[in-house]
Amino acid sequence: MTDRLRIALAQVNPTVGDVEGNAELVRRNRAAAAGQGADLVVFPELVISGYPPEDLVLKPSLQQRCRAAVEKLAAETADGGPGLIVGTPWVEQGKVYNAAVLLDGGAVVGARLKHDLPNYGVFDEKRVFVPGPMPGPIVFRGMRLGVPICEDIWTPDVVECLQETGAEILLVPNGSPYELDKPDERSNLAVARVVETGLPLAYVNQVGGQDELVFDGASFVLNADRSLAVQLPAYESALTVTDWTRTGDGWRCAPAERVAPPARNEGIYRAMMLGLGDYVRKNRFPGVVLGLSGGIDSALTAAVAADALGPDKVWAIMLPYRYTSPESLEDAKAVADLLGIRYDVVAIGDPVEAVNRGLAPIFDGKKPDITEENIQSRMRGLTLMAVSNKFGHMVLTTGNKSENSVGYATLYGDMCGGFNALKDLYKTTVFELSRWRNQHHPPGALGPAGRVMPERVIDKPPSAELRPDQRDEDSLLPYGELDAILECLVERELPVDEIVAKGFKREDVKKIERLLYLAEYKRRQAAPGVKITRKQFGRDRRYPIVNAFRD
Known part of the structure; x- marks a missing residue:
């Protein structure tokens, strides 16, 4: 039975559609992790195709290229170096899944298929993927690894299933985009899953920009007692090797790099x-x-x-x-x-x-x-x-x-x-x-x-x-007032009466609401831009141009 393991967390920046380039990124990070004595390297969600691939993932040629890249990487693990957990589109019986695949000893050891597919905000995964079954752990060199994928930890069900079926550690590949207050939300969810299962959790997030989304990395490890063992830097690629030891109370990660997150x-x-x-x-x-x-x-x-x-x-x-x-x-x-x-x-x-x-x-x-x-x-x-x-x-x-x-x-x-x-x-x-x-x-x-x-x-x-x-401000309200009303209308979707109750003039709120709806046709033709808030125009907030509704 294995009592010690070195797990490398590879916080990398893939490019959507660059399958060969992304595979080479995996290859380079594996070589670097091998030089530090790692046994396993964990990569983010869909690192082989890049995330989010959107409708590109429906192309059979992309699916085939991803499969070939994964099988080539698997063959390379016959060298006795570290195993890999890589995210990739995975086709089984004609269905396309969002998968995390374990590669070791020259072979594809197994795949775990994302069960909870997000379909809100910027996410459209149910459009392109089929949900996988409830997963059990996957065995790596005598250790039972739970590999829930991103959204799988946002509710208790998947990790509860993994804990009940014998998982010893939770390794979570992620493609979690940045928005205001998102890092705290991720941490709170991870703590909740650790408390519910009593298992340590390693959260490996993608970094980089993809169209309007920014992935901020900031990967981390929580021990079973909820203590923060590792915190990777935000907004930059990083490879950190973590040391794990089996104790009488389960597996524990030794404290390592902890980079304070940036302020607002x-x-x-x-x-x-x-x-x-x-x-x-x-x-x-x-x-x-x-x-x-x-x-x-x-x-x-x-x-x-x-x-x-x-x-x-x-x-x-x-x-x-x-x-x-x-x-x-x-x-x-x-x-x-x-x-x-x-x-x-x-x-x-x-x-x-x-x-x-x-x-x-x-x-x-x-x-x-x-x-x-x-x-x-x-x-x-x-x-x-x-x-x-x-x-x-x-x-x-x-x-x-x-x-x-x-x-x-x-x-x-x-x-x-x-x-x-x-x-x-x-x-x-x-x-x-x-x-x-x-x-x-x-x-x-x-x-x-x-x-x-x-x-x-x-x-x-x-x-x-x-x-x-x-x-x-001759045409608009003072910006402080305008922005407060817009935050109520756009981010919070509050009714006019509730906004007025906050102290704003009804005629001002109605004016801004009217202008907001009338400008939809302009925004539909606007350039893409970086998502910062919870309701970015375009990917998050999708209103009809022809719209007679007024509150």
């Missing part, structure tokens, strides 16, 4: 860095280009991009028109200088006037209004897309969640772009993060330390500068 603002900022950085790198863009207006949204976007990619891969363009203030020109240049990014000025006056002249016969007799304002915004979008087409840089759009909620954005104008790091940030959070970044240099940031924007960018009243003396 650091966590949000690093999620944006990782999400944007992986989106650009995995899609093989040479860099990004954005309109730098001298305002806070574009300044924060530029800072995140420089930190995620390096200043040499960020190109800022100021696109002034007659309403652009001298202060905005100064502030945009100052932001670019502080970040060390390329900065150019392309005036849009002549092309805007050309469009206005071309439309003059059709608009004859009509007073100028928001139409002319939108022409300015759309000319900026056209200019940035022309630069993108010519040089290959992806356009970053810079709108925040407050403005996108109520439609305070121009379709095909300032909404033009391939990715939006600020998509799920309310304006009040934009202010918080800008102040935070001016005072902190995030771990792993490639941009400069110190201030990244002048204080005036943070302090001045936000303005789209599409007409004289324009201020955002």
Whole structure:
């Protein structure tokens, strides 16, 4: 009977669809773990295909390629080195499962199939996978391992079944995406499963960005007494070998690396860095280009991009028109200088006037209004897309969640772009993060330390500068009030009466509710962006465009 075991936790960053590359990632980590004397290496959920594969996993060619990669890795374990637990799509009798497969001694020893398939929020697993049966433990070198997969530990049933059928340790492969307060929620759930079963638990989470999702890693080990034995870092790849010993009370993990999780603002900022950085790198863009207006949204976007990619891969363009203030020109240049990014000025006056002249016969007799304002915004979008087409840089759009909620954005104008790091940030959070970044240099940031924007960018009243003396809050409520109402409507789905009872004016709540529903058609065409909150527009909150309901 085995009394000691060295288990390596491989917190890795796979790429969806890159089966060969992901298998090589497994191979490299196995070699590193073997060098540290590991007996077993545990990888995250669906590491072979990447997670979430969405409808890609329904392609028979992908299924076959994943199977071949797993069988090749299994054959390599004949070298007497560590065994592997890898996540992969697994086909049995024509059905596709989300599986964790044990490879050892040159063979596929067995597979455990995910039983609880999440089908809420960002998850659509019932669309593409078949639920597996209640699992029993799987034997590895004399030890009975329970291998519940991600959602399998969010309710008691699966781990209870594993405990009752003789599991000695719970090894949990995960693809758990980041959102505010999610790390605490994971920890609390894991503690509950440990208390219920009396078994130690190792939680191995994926790290990296995938479209709008960010996987923050932060893998950990809890002993049966609920003590934290291991805590891996968030937002970075890591390989940690843990030492386990059989005692009279069961298996126990020796204390090892314990990295404190980041605080709220650091966590949000690093999620944006990782999400944007992986989106650009995995899609093989040479860099990004954005309109730098001298305002806070574009300044924060530029800072995140420089930190995620390096200043040499960020190109800022100021696109002034007659309403652009001298202060905005100064502030945009100052932001670019502080970040060390390329900065150019392309005036849009002549092309805007050309469009206005071309439309003059059709608009004859009509007073100028928001139409002319939108022409300015759309000319900026056209200019940035022309630069993108010519040089290959992806356009970053810079709108925040407050403005996108109520439609305070121009379709095909300032909404033009391939990715939006600020998509799920309310304006009040934009202010918080800008102040935070001016005072902190995030771990792993490639941009400069110190201030990244002048204080005036943070302090001045936000303005789209599409007409004289324009201020955002002239059209909207003060951002603190607007964001509080939106949080009630979007994240919490509260009825209007309950929001009014919190002290808000009914006419303000009804106005914001109306704008929220009317802007759905714009949001449906918006660029993807990093998920931060519980209800991100797009993957989480899916409302109909044609919608006559009002509360």
